[in-house]
Amino acid sequence: MSAHPSNRSLLVKLTALAAAMFMFAIFVLPPLYDLFCEITGIGGKTEGAYTAVAVEVDTSRNIEVQFVATNNATMPWDFYPIEERVIVHPGESREVAFYAHNRTGQDMLGQAIPNVLPNNAADYFHKTECFCFNNQPLAAGETAELALVFIIDPDLPASVNTVTLSYTMFDITDRTNVQVSQVQ
Amino acid sequence: MAHGPATLADGWLKYISRWVFTTNHKDIGTLYLWFSFAMFIMGGAFAMVIRAELFQPGMQLIKPEFFNQMTTMHGLVMVFGAIMPAFVGLANWMIPMMIGAPDMALPRMNNLSFWILPFAFAILTSTLFMEGGGPNFGWTFYAPLSTTYAPDTVNYFIFGVHIMGASSIMGSINIIATVMNMRAPGMTYMKMPMFVWTWVITAFLLVAVMPVLAGAVTMMLMDINFGTSFFDAAGGGDPVLFQHIFWFFGHPEVYIIILPAFGVVSQIIPTFSRKPLFGYSSMVYATAAIAFLSFVVWAHHMFTVGMPIAGELYFMYATMLIAVPTGVKVFNWITTMYRGSLTFETPMLFSIAFVILFTFGGFTGMMLSIAAADMQYHDTYFVVAHFHYVMVAGAVFSGTAAVYYWLPKWCGKMYDETMGKLQFWIAFIGFNITFMPQHFLGLAGMPRRYADYGLQFADWNMVSSIGAFMYGGAQILFLYNVIRTIGWGKPTNDPQVWEGAEGLEWTLPTPAPYHTFATPPKLK
Numbered sequence: 001m002s003a004h005p006s007n008r009s010l011l012v013k014l015t016a017l018a019a020a021m022f023m024f025a026i027f028v029l030p031p032l033y034d035l036f037c038e039i040t041g042i043g044g045k046t047e048g049a050y051t052a053v054a055v056e057v058d059t060s061r062n063i064e065v066q067f068v069a070t071n072n073a074t075m076p077w078d079f080y081p082i083e084e085r086v087i088v089h090p091g092e093s094r095e096v097a098f099y100a101h102n103r104t105g106q107d108m109l110g111q112a113i114p115n116v117l118p119n120n121a122a123d124y125f126h127k128t129e130c131f132c133f134n135n136q137p138l139a140a141g142e143t144a145e146l147a148l149v150f151i152i153d154p155d156l157p158a159s160v161n162t163v164t165l166s167y168t169m170f171d172i173t174d175r176t177n178v179q180v181s182q183v184q
Numbered sequence: 185m186a187h188g189p190a191t192l193a194d195g196w197l198k199y200i201s202r203w204v205f206t207t208n209h210k211d212i213g214t215l216y217l218w219f220s221f222a223m224f225i226m227g228g229a230f231a232m233v234i235r236a237e238l239f240q241p242g243m244q245l246i247k248p249e250f251f252n253q254m255t256t257m258h259g260l261v262m263v264f265g266a267i268m269p270a271f272v273g274l275a276n277w278m279i280p281m282m283i284g285a286p287d288m289a290l291p292r293m294n295n296l297s298f299w300i301l302p303f304a305f306a307i308l309t310s311t312l313f314m315e316g317g318g319p320n321f322g323w324t325f326y327a328p329l330s331t332t333y334a335p336d337t338v339n340y341f342i343f344g345v346h347i348m349g350a351s352s353i354m355g356s357i358n359i360i361a362t363v364m365n366m367r368a369p370g371m372t373y374m375k376m377p378m379f380v381w382t383w384v385i386t387a388f389l390l391v392a393v394m395p396v397l398a399g400a401v402t403m404m405l406m407d408i409n410f411g412t413s414f415f416d417a418a419g420g421g422d423p424v425l426f427q428h429i430f431w432f433f434g435h436p437e438v439y440i441i442i443l444p445a446f447g448v449v450s451q452i453i454p455t456f457s458r459k460p461l462f463g464y465s466s467m468v469y470a471t472a473a474i475a476f477l478s479f480v481v482w483a484h485h486m487f488t489v490g491m492p493i494a495g496e497l498y499f500m501y502a503t504m505l506i507a508v509p510t511g512v513k514v515f516n517w518i519t520t521m522y523r524g525s526l527t528f529e530t531p532m533l534f535s536i537a538f539v540i541l542f543t544f545g546g547f548t549g550m551m552l553s554i555a556a557a558d559m560q561y562h563d564t565y566f567v568v569a570h571f572h573y574v575m576v577a578g579a580v581f582s583g584t585a586a587v588y589y590w591l592p593k594w595c596g597k598m599y600d601e602t603m604g605k606l607q608f609w610i611a612f613i614g615f616n617i618t619f620m621p622q623h624f625l626g627l628a629g630m631p632r633r634y635a636d637y638g639l640q641f642a643d644w645n646m647v648s649s650i651g652a653f654m655y656g657g658a659q660i661l662f663l664y665n666v667i668r669t670i671g672w673g674k675p676t677n678d679p680q681v682w683e684g685a686e687g688l689e690w691t692l693p694t695p696a697p698y699h700t701f702a703t704p705p706k707l708k
Contacts, residue, residue, distance in 0.1 A: 025399025
């Protein structure tokens with residue numbers, strides 16, 4: 001029952017295949033998924049900080065932008081938009097604010113995760129300034145107005161008249177090693 | 185002839201070391217089969233707990249938290265502990281004998297791949313006795329249930345999954361190496377028995393997707409313990425990513441379970457029809473086509489997750505496409521039986537029931553593949569009924585058929601045919617009483633994985649539970665019949681055992697000697 005000479009090479013090849021699939025699952029699939037979502041806009045994720053470029057404001061269109069704020073799971077903050085909806089023209093820069101109040105007795109760290117609906121609007125919702133780019137520390141009992149400056153791209157598809165921007169506030173007080181750069 | 189195996193007469197120590205250190209494919213096959221039967225009984229006991237609690241509405245026997253652990257453990261133990269090792273056991277026993285090889289290609293790795301398995305399940309099962317309880321997030325362990333909200337014992341679960349994945353990968357590499365390198369001269373690929381073909385294809389699926397499962401649990405491990413955010417939205421990850429990765433493994437996994445079952449049935453039906461398998465080459469190509477398609481349909485498990493319409497349509501049509509090669513297989517089995525001189529011994533009864541009930545399960549699968557309709561069926565008992573029709577009536581029935589079919593060859597003794605048939609009818613009727621009503625419950629809107637239900641679901645749940653106890657009883661009869669056969673069965677020395685049986689394994693003496701095909705057989 002001496003081993004067939006090519007058993008060893010087959011063993012090596014198949015083990016390499018298994019190892020490659022493991023690497024594929026951890027290092028390729030998650031970035032691929034993010035890329036896919038970015039291209040299709042499925043996840044409703046918005047892009048990072050936007051540098052404003054000079055564009056002509058399209059006064060012929062009125063876009064209603066709605067703001068939704070939600071607390072995730074056990075997050076105890078008061079968190080809501082100060083204006084629930086604004087009407088803007090594409091190309092126009094607009095500042096709005098969200099109210100956040102830590103009503104607990106301890107210092108906390110929050111992280112807001114944005115989401116835009118409809119999906120095909122996500123790529124056209126530009127944020128030049130956003131509290132969601134960083135995490136939000138609030139001391140016990142502290143109140144803050146969180147600012148957001150955004151521009152709707154004039155290339156926004158003609159079918160879209162209403163854009164909803166939703167923020168979910170996560171409690172990340174106990175988390176270490178949060179990479180905010182991933183978040184945006 | 186080489187030395188024989190140690191028996192009890194040589195003393196306990198020698199007997200135990202024989203099994204622990206064995207590199208013999210028949211010994212390892214036997215170990216796999218007994219292990220999987222033990223897991224089958226354990227997973228079955230979990231199912232009995234579930235059905236006992238669901239016998240009546242309201243909470244009677246157990247707490248909802250424990251119910252969740254039972255559904256999770258039932259799924260995990262049955263899929264990874266019972267069905268998969270059972271078919272690996274059959275592969276170990278039969279593949280060398282079917283292709284004229286003296287043993288598996290990598291016997292020491294074969295030993296290792298079996299012996300790490302009991303540890304994996306000991307680790308997994310021990311969590312039930314720990315503080316916080318066992319895994320309670322469903323066998324699909326969706327994040328964040330299995331990460332943010334999981335009990336602390338989830339790390340044991342992850343380690344267990346890693347070990348069983350390693351075991352499966354090693355077993356598969358062994359099977360591929362055996363089939364590619366160890367075939368007797370003249371045994372070309374297109375002369376291999378169907379069981380061997382289905383297993384080679386399964387083994388490739390395993391090597392490709394078990395590492396993806398290992399990757400998924402590794403990412404969970406890092407999210408839980410090392411502060412990464414693969415699946416955590418708070419850190420920029422996405423829980424839906426988990427579902428994509430899980431089902432990228434999970435859908436090929438269901439074919440990993442069912443393809444060897446196809447192979448078994450493709451051996452048994454020709455024997456008892458006394459005709460060669462109809463459309464052998466189309467069977468091979470259909471199996472390969474199913475395996476290929478299994479990689480590109482995963483998101484049909486997650487139609488409700490919020491996919492764009494183009495994605496829903498693609499996954500819907502791709503899923504429906506699988507019905508074509510599957511239909512080829514069912515057609516071939518039926519055509520093999522057509523105008524054959526059929527006899528209905530126990531293995532044949534289980535195989536015919538397999539064809540009928542698996543086709544049922546396939547049809548409900550077609551219903552579920554319709555994305556628009558799936559919005560209603562998703563996560564209801566309709567899904568539970570569907571996958572038990574393909575897993576139990578598919579994989580478990582064919583595994584039972586395989587044991588009855590090859591048991592005389594393994595131990596040289598005939599099982600009790602009357603008891604076998606009795607077991608078949610109890611199992612067949614019990615199975616249908618259990619799972620047929622679950623279709624109705626699901627269509628009426630009863631969600632899966634809950635410990636309690638609305639009063640309108642009470643009657644069919646009681647019927648389903650009665651059927652489940654019946655089906656469970658049939659397995660005890662099965663165990664008794666197997667033990668009785670090995671101990672006190674009627675001896676037989678007929679190499680062929682079954683009148684219509686064809687293939688190399690039936691040219692060997694009965695019972696199969698410890699070492700076979702030390703010199704390769706000559707093929708006609």
